[in-house]
Amino acid sequence: MKRKLTLKLIAKELDVSISTVSKALRDSAEISEDTRQKIKAFAKLYNYKPNNIALSLKNRKTRTIGIIIPQIVHHFFTTVIRGVEQMAREHNYNVIITLSNNDFDKEVLNMELLANGSTDGFILSLSKETMQKDDFRHLTEAIDQGMPVVMFDRIVDEIPCDKVLIDDREGAKLGVNHLIKTGCKKIAIITTEDYITIGKLRTKGYMEALESAGIEVDKDLILKLDAIDELNDKAKARIKHFLKGKDIDGVFTINEIFAVTAAKYIMEADKTIPEDVSIVSFSDGELSQHFVPSLTTVSQHGEEMGRKAAELLINKLERPEEEVEQYTTAYIDTSLIERESTKRVK
Amino acid sequence: MKRKLTLKLIAKELDVSISTVSKALRDSAEISEDTRQKIKAFAKLYNYKPNNIALSLKNRKTRTIGIIIPQIVHHFFTTVIRGVEQMAREHNYNVIITLSNNDFDKEVLNMELLANGSTDGFILSLSKETMQKDDFRHLTEAIDQGMPVVMFDRIVDEIPCDKVLIDDREGAKLGVNHLIKTGCKKIAIITTEDYITIGKLRTKGYMEALESAGIEVDKDLILKLDAIDELNDKAKARIKHFLKGKDIDGVFTINEIFAVTAAKYIMEADKTIPEDVSIVSFSDGELSQHFVPSLTTVSQHGEEMGRKAAELLINKLERPEEEVEQYTTAYIDTSLIERESTKRVK
Numbered sequence: 026m027k028r029k030l031t032l033k034l035i036a037k038e039l040d041v042s043i044s045t046v047s048k049a050l051r052d053s054a055e056i057s058e059d060t061r062q063k064i065k066a067f068a069k070l071y072n073y074k075p076n077n078i079a080l081s082l083k084n085r086k087t088r089t090i091g092i093i094i095p096q097i098v099h100h101f102f103t104t105v106i107r108g109v110e111q112m113a114r115e116h117n118y119n120v121i122i123t124l125s126n127n128d129f130d131k132e133v134l135n136m137e138l139l140a141n142g143s144t145d146g147f148i149l150s151l152s153k154e155t156m157q158k159d160d161f162r163h164l165t166e167a168i169d170q171g172m173p174v175v176m177f178d179r180i181v182d183e184i185p186c187d188k189v190l191i192d193d194r195e196g197a198k199l200g201v202n203h204l205i206k207t208g209c210k211k212i213a214i215i216t217t218e219d220y221i222t223i224g225k226l227r228t229k230g231y232m233e234a235l236e237s238a239g240i241e242v243d244k245d246l247i248l249k250l251d252a253i254d255e256l257n258d259k260a261k262a263r264i265k266h267f268l269k270g271k272d273i274d275g276v277f278t279i280n281e282i283f284a285v286t287a288a289k290y291i292m293e294a295d296k297t298i299p300e301d302v303s304i305v306s307f308s309d310g311e312l313s314q315h316f317v318p319s320l321t322t323v324s325q326h327g328e329e330m331g332r333k334a335a336e337l338l339i340n341k342l343e344r345p346e347e348e349v350e351q352y353t354t355a356y357i358d359t360s361l362i363e364r365e366s367t368k369r370v371k
Numbered sequence: 372m373k374r375k376l377t378l379k380l381i382a383k384e385l386d387v388s389i390s391t392v393s394k395a396l397r398d399s400a401e402i403s404e405d406t407r408q409k410i411k412a413f414a415k416l417y418n419y420k421p422n423n424i425a426l427s428l429k430n431r432k433t434r435t436i437g438i439i440i441p442q443i444v445h446h447f448f449t450t451v452i453r454g455v456e457q458m459a460r461e462h463n464y465n466v467i468i469t470l471s472n473n474d475f476d477k478e479v480l481n482m483e484l485l486a487n488g489s490t491d492g493f494i495l496s497l498s499k500e501t502m503q504k505d506d507f508r509h510l511t512e513a514i515d516q517g518m519p520v521v522m523f524d525r526i527v528d529e530i531p532c533d534k535v536l537i538d539d540r541e542g543a544k545l546g547v548n549h550l551i552k553t554g555c556k557k558i559a560i561i562t563t564e565d566y567i568t569i570g571k572l573r574t575k576g577y578m579e580a581l582e583s584a585g586i587e588v589d590k591d592l593i594l595k596l597d598a599i600d601e602l603n604d605k606a607k608a609r610i611k612h613f614l615k616g617k618d619i620d621g622v623f624t625i626n627e628i629f630a631v632t633a634a635k636y637i638m639e640a641d642k643t644i645p646e647d648v649s650i651v652s653f654s655d656g657e658l659s660q661h662f663v664p665s666l667t668t669v670s671q672h673g674e675e676m677g678r679k680a681a682e683l684l685i686n687k688l689e690r691p692e693e694e695v696e697q698y699t700t701a702y703i704d705t706s707l708i709e710r711e712s713t714k715r716v717k
Contacts (some may be wrong), residue, residue: 052386069412089484097452098657103444110470114477119484122468124456131460138435138465143489285661292663311444312661315631317638 035067089119090338091139091147095127095179098255100281100310101327102150105177108331109148116339125152133163145342146173148334151180157220173341175334178325179223187337188354191325193223193307196359197230198237200305200323201277203361205238207368209275209303213246215264215283224249227279227307246273256282265290275303281312284320288366304366318365330357376419377483378509385413389476393508435465436684437485437493441473441525444601446627446656447673448496451523454677455494462685471498479509491688492519494680497526503566519687521680524671525569533683534700537671539569542705543576544583546651546669547623549707551584553714555621555649559592561610561629570595573625573653592619602628611636621649627658630666634712650712664711676703 032050036043041060049056049064056064090113094102106122113120123139125132132152139147155161156179164184168174177189204212214231217224228249232242248267252260264283268276268290276291278284284306291302298304298318306313306322313320333355378396382389387406395402395410396419402410413419436459440448452468459466469485471478478498485493501507507530514520514532523535550558560577563570574595578588594613598606610629614622614636622637624630630652637648644650644664652659652668659666679701 052384069416097443098446098449100444103449106443106470110472119480120469121484121489122470123466124452124468126456134465138467143467282657282661289661289663311628312657315628315635315658316661317635317663 035064039064039067086145086342087119087143088117089121089144090335091144092120092122093125093132093135093139093147093149094122095125095150095152097122097124100312101178101308101325104310104327105150105331105334108328108333109335110331111328112332112335112339116335118335118339125155127153129154129158129160136163136167140167140170140172146175146338148175148177148331148338150176150178153221156181156222173338175338175341177330177334179221185352187334187341187352189330189334189337189357190354191330191357191359193226194230194233196307196323196325197227197277197279198234199359199361200307200321201231201234202238203321203363203367203370204275204277204303204305205234205240206370207299207303208371210240211243211246211273212240212275212277213248213267213271213273215248215250215267215276215278215287217279218249218251224279231277246271250283256286261286268294273302275305277305277307279307281306281308281310281320281322284322284366285312285316288316288318288320298366299368303368305361309362313362313364321364321367322362323359324362325359326357333357376414376417377487379480379483381410381413381417381419385410389479390504390506393479393506397508433465433489433491434463435467435490436681437481437490438466438468439471439478439481439485439493439495440468441471441496441498443468443470446658447524447654447671450656450673451496451677451680454674454679455681456677457674458678458681458685462681464681464685471501473499475500475504475506482509482513486513486518492521492684494521494523494677494684496522496524499567502527502568519684521684521687523676523680525567527568531698533680533687533698535676535680535683535703536700537676537703537705539572540576540579542653542669542671543573543623543625544580545705545707546653546667547577547580548584549667549709549713549716550621550623550649550651551580551586552716553645553649554717556586557589557592557619558586558621558623559594559613559617559619561594561596561613561622561624561633563625564595564597570625577623592617596629602632607632614640619648621651623651623653625653627652627654627656627666627668630668630712631658631662634662634664634666644712645714649714651707652712655708659708659710667710667713668708669705670708671705672703679703 032043032046035046045056046064049061092109097103110120123135125135132155161181161184168186174186176186180188216228219225235242250260264286276287284304288298288304291298296302304320306320309322309324313322337353378389378392382392391402392410395407438455443449456466469481471481475498478501507527510530520532522532526534562574565571581588596606610632622633624633630650634644634650637644642648650666652666655668655670659668683699
């Protein structure tokens with residue numbers, strides 16, 4: 026056969042529609058296995074070459090999702106990534122990850138890198154420095170240019186995009202209420218400075234839980250650290266000093282590093298967990314699970330958060346343009362995981 | 372834009388796995404004659420050329436380094452990434468990360484994704500499944516086509532590329548010797564099955580250290596698990612059962628998850644660490660640092676490993692073509708970090 030073989034010619038030869046040929050050649054399940062094989066064999070026999078290498082990929086984008094996170098030496102972020110990976114895989118998307126290292130410049134560079142043709146959209150949690158600077162132009166610009174963005178965990182309300190959050194205040198209340206229910210009356214909190222939204226909200230939840238139970242908030246029992254992901258020696262020393270000789274029977278911390286550090290100093294002071302001092306930590310990771318005693322935690326369900334963020338992004342990517350101008354804020358429920366660091370509810 | 376035909380696309384078009392395509396293209400007897408012919412015909416038909424990476428390599432500089440790792444819920448990998456990020460930043464390179472999730476197909480996909488114009492070269496640690504399959508075609512092809520690759524930690528000797536390793540055997544000897552020096556005589560090891568190279572080498576180091584000290588190797592004191600990064604309930608139960616009633620005074624583990632799990636069961640059996648049983652773990656992470664008692668570990672210096680891997684890659688990228696045909700294997704020294712889980716050396 027000398028003529029260039031086209032879809033039309035195949036259709037004519039085999040007495041089927043052009044659409045059937047096209048679908049069969051990209052292995053569409055709409056076409057019976059038998060017909061598909063027949064068409065593909067014919068195409069192969071006569072050396073059919075489509076314009077594009079794979080018909081199914083015509084006009085397709087990168088099918089890649091970018092993730093920008095502050096850092097990964099942090100169990101929570103790794104579980105979010107796991108969730109994004111799962112959902113992406115189910116929808117046949119790739120995932121690439123970049124780190125801002127809690128640095129504003131790096132976050133901006135990463136956004137440029139990912140928006141530059143290698144991804145269709147991205148999922149982002151803000152760096153500590155970006156939150157301090159209060160400068161989000163890099164994000165709003167990308168969004169204005171039509172780049173779909175989903176923010177999670179460390180977000181800013183005013184940015185017009187989809188968001189996935191947990192209710193930090195409710196989560197903290199859940200944890201502190203558990204301490205109250207198990208009989209604690211003098212409950213301390215180890216949290217962050219207020220410019221870190223999650224720290225601020227969790228501190229608020231702690232205060233509300235105490236007030237609802239008729240326990241007066243004591244400023245001396247609140248420690249605010251300028252740390253979030255990793256503890257330096259200075260921060261450790263502040264925790265040690267804060268706990269020393271304090272008359273407390275419960276500690277609520279906004280992350281697990283704060284919790285295990287507090288637990289260590291409590292045990293060093295020959296106090297027993299949970300009999301003398303109970304501990305509840307926000308965020309559930311490897312440290313909480315493997316520590317002895319294992320820690321009661323408020324789980325953020327990072328995997329679910331990642332799945333939701335990916336779902337929102339993929340929805341945006343696969344929807345006609347006129348429908349994409351609405352933004353969703355999805356909340357993921359927290360839950361309490363009871364372990365050995367708290368007493369049983371009486 | 373014209374799409375390049377990749378292993379992934381062939382697999383998708385023919386509805387077979389990527390691994391099947393890879394094997395068929397190199398005529399593996401594992402694949403039926405019929406399937407092989409079909410795949411090869413398809414590849415030929417659509418002009419599949421594995422060397423299309425090389426075509427795009429020339430005249431292209433993304434100044435981006437790709438990292439492919441098995442997973443990130445693993446402190447060691449996160450420290451390696453930190454090292455790569457540091458060195459990359461010093462040389463004005465970007466870094467993007469992808470995860471294989473210990474899955475062969477995903478590793479191949481990620482390689483195609485990163486080699487597809489978004490990176491200049493990559494740094495890789497093999498997935499568990501790739502090591503089990505013993506199939507490295509995706510890697511050797513990329514290297515043949517001129518893509519600079521640096522492997523670290525989970526590597527394969529035969530692949531011609533730069534490598535960054537620690538001496539796992541020496542590292543294990545360092546750890547076991549420390550147990551011996553502090554008076555332990557009946558030392559158990561919790562390791563992995565031999566197909567995981569690092570497990571095999573660390574087991575070898577354990578045995579050599581015992582033999583040098585005139586202690587006979589007792590097969591009953593060796594537990595080999597089919598796990599590496601995360602412990603499922605079955606693996607935990609095996610550790611518990613292995614330790615139960617055993618007359619031992621030391622445990623060496625090849626990672627810290629094994630170590631904290633063993634420590635927990637030892638303490639549950641009312642034995643004291645380190646007085647009754649001492650513990651040394653390979654690889655130094657958050658768990659070892661924060662556990663009570665904190666764990667004596669053999670540090671792999673992941674950050675340094677990452678820095679070295681990035682340095683080797685950047686050297687390759689910035690050197691004239693005629694000089695790049697030599698491969699380096701760099702060794703990063705391990706060191707012992709003494710903490711509370713071992714006795715003082717007398």
